[in-house]
Amino acid sequence: MSRHLEVREVLRRITASARRLLGAEYAALGVPDDHGGFAQFVVDGVTDEQWRAIGPLPRQHGVLAAMLHETGPIRLDDVRRAPAFGGWPDAHPALGAFLGMPIVDADPDEDEDEPEVLGVIYLANKRGGGGFTDHDEELLRILAAHAALALTNARLYERSRELTLAGERARIAHDLHDAVSQKLFSLRLTAKAAAKLVDRDPARARAELAEVARLAAEAADELRAVVVELRPAALEEDGLSATLASQVQVLDRAHNADIAFAADRVRALPQAQEAALLRVAQEALHNALRHSGAGRVTVTLAGTPERGAVLRVSDNGRGFDPGAVRRAGRHLGLASMRDRAAAVGGRLTLDSAPGTGTIVEMEVPGA
Secondary structure (H helix, E strand, O other), X not given: OOOOOOHHHHHHHXXXXXXXXXXXXXXXEEEEOOOXXXXXXXEEOOOHHHHHXXXXXXXXXXXXXXXXXXXXXXXXXXXXXXXXXXXOOOOOOOOOOEEEEEEEOOOOOOOOOOOOEEEEEEEEEEOOOOOOOHHHHHHHHHHHXXXXXXXXXXXXXXXXXXXXXXXXXXXXXXXXXXXXXXXXHHHHHHHHHHHXXXXXXXXHHHHHHHHHHHHHHXXXXXXXXXXXXXXXXXXXXXXXXXXXXXXXXHHHHHOXXXXXXXXXXXXXXXXXXXXXXXXXXXHHHHHHHHHOOOOEEEEEEEEOOOOOEEEEEEEOOOOOOHHHHHHOOOOOOHHHHHHHHHHOOOEEEEEEOOOOOEEEEEEEOOO
């Protein structure tokens, strides 16, 4: 899992591994959003036809919601008899025995009572009948620790691609400190999991500790690369249009949304402007794919008569109230995008409202 850096692929592998290792008929992994639903919800054991018949992604209710507020496992002989159980779609498979385990992201802050729950792994219907056991619960706890490590690693990789260091070293130093803290916590979780295996399975414990050392070395190399690399190699070698086209193509394959790119009469721009446009495009795409629930995202890059360029990233997602986001302290990178635009003499505008999608537009002047 730790070798995969695309979040969706990490979630898929975690879910499939949990179902296989614990002998469950069904498995799911949910990562909550801030709107009462799930930013990501991956299932294993359900066919594509069944999934289409079930309908839209679940909302945060019933047992699914209860797990998001727990830091320990929930094990039930029959989930349908749980007080928090809510009605499910008619096409949903029948579930009985249930085991849920939170994926805990980090140590709680001093002013927080509980650590943050990054997501939850759900398992249902033990193969061969009966319920899930203490051993199943302990195994899933170890897998959840690995899941925290893998998800943190994937998010760290995504973050490193979106950052630019030119003229922003102080701000980035703070971001990297946060990333390192998360990484080290996840590594500590893996070490604790290995400690539990020392008496029962010493050989596996040694293997787990070797994996900790390997991942720690990878993290150090990864962070050094972020600090050293002031400008992405692809941008240096291929130019802005080709780099954007390549990244959009990769995202289109990796996500369910339809993502398209078009360029029109784009001239070569100063290095700083191209880097700023690329970073803003990445940030806007990240927001659209992670937060908006969009089915289609369009990226356009067009030259202007003044030999500048206009970048436009639009989606047909749920939209949001920018004022409410600022008041809630959830900036979605908007301040960073505006700072990037201003730093190269450009201008950034954002147009969004609940139910209307979102448009992010950045214009830079000519050389």
